[in-house]
Amino acid sequence: MRDTWQDTFLIRNKLGLHARAATILAQLSTQFDADIVLYQGDKSAPGDSVLALLLLESSQGKTVRVECTGPDAKGALHAIGNLIEDKFHEAE
Amino acid sequence: MKLSALISEDCSKAAVLFNSKKRILQYISELAHQKIPDTNQHDILDALLNREKLGSTGIGKGIAIPHGRLVGLEKVLAIILVNQQAIPFDAYDDRDVDVFVALIVPDGENKQHLETLASIADKLKSKVFCKRIRQAKNDKELYQVLVEFDN
Numbered sequence: 014m015r016d017t018w019q020d021t022f023l024i025r026n027k028l029g030l031h032a033r034a035a036t037i038l039a040q041l042s043t044q045f046d047a048d049i050v051l052y053q054g055d056k057s058a059p060g061d062s063v064l065a066l067l068l069l070e071s072s073q074g075k076t077v078r079v080e081c082t083g084p085d086a087k088g089a090l091h092a093i094g095n096l097i098e099d100k101f102h103e104a105e
Numbered sequence: 106m107k108l109s110a111l112i113s114e115d116c117s118k119a120a121v122l123f124n125s126k127k128r129i130l131q132y133i134s135e136l137a138h139q140k141i142p143d144t145n146q147h148d149i150l151d152a153l154l155n156r157e158k159l160g161s162t163g164i165g166k167g168i169a170i171p172h173g174r175l176v177g178l179e180k181v182l183a184i185i186l187v188n189q190q191a192i193p194f195d196a197y198d199d200r201d202v203d204v205f206v207a208l209i210v211p212d213g214e215n216k217q218h219l220e221t222l223a224s225i226a227d228k229l230k231s232k233v234f235c236k237r238i239r240q241a242k243n244d245k246e247l248y249q250v251l252v253e254f255d256n
Contacts, residue, residue, distance in 0.1 A: 029219050033160050040197045063164035067226035070219045
């Protein structure tokens with residue numbers, strides 16, 4: 014059985030999921046042995062694809078659901094959740 | 106937003122040849138300055154270089170989206186360049202980059218910027234599109250590929 018963990022997070026940073034934020038998220042995603050998918054409305058994107066993440070157009074105030082499946086699912090969800098909550102390390 | 110509306114024909118440059126990140130960013134700032142003459146070319150280059158310092162705009166698959174923000178700009182300026190060879194750009198997937206979609210963005214424009222990025226990503230996610238723009242022999246052909254994929 015595959016281990017799946019998921020949670021929803023609010024995009025808090027002013028710039029939203031812009032290019033730099035998406036790149037940091039993709040880099041982080043590749044560090045885990047897990048399939049990571051972000052959902053927003055009717056759109057979804059693999060966590061390791063910057064292009065797909067940009068297509069979500071997640072602006073400040075949007076909620077995204079992160080679903081992680083695989084051996085590192087729990088750790089991946091924790092790390093990605095922290096990154097979003099920490100505004101992708103941005104000041105505002 | 107249509108890519109052929111975002112990028113004008115004179116901002117579509119096929120088969121250019123630059124051998125470093127710095128050279129290609131200089132060329133982008135030259136082109137941008139020609140299109141928006143009331144800006145300072147050094148300011149444009151500084152904005153692009155400063156953005157790269159925060160982290161490479163190489164978004165994988167041989168593609169980069171160098172961009173910078175300028176105060177007082179009325180609307181976004183977009184430029185597409187296809188380099189004859191892929192060059193090191195510190196992309197997160199370690200692949201060298203030959204396709205550049207550069208953006209000079211009005212400072213403070215956030216939601217619109219995300220829409221612009223999504224319009225670009227929507228085209229670049231297509232392998233066929235990327236293959237066709239890499240095969241374009243001249244600027245006109247490159248722009249025609251943008252038009253074709255918008256329709």
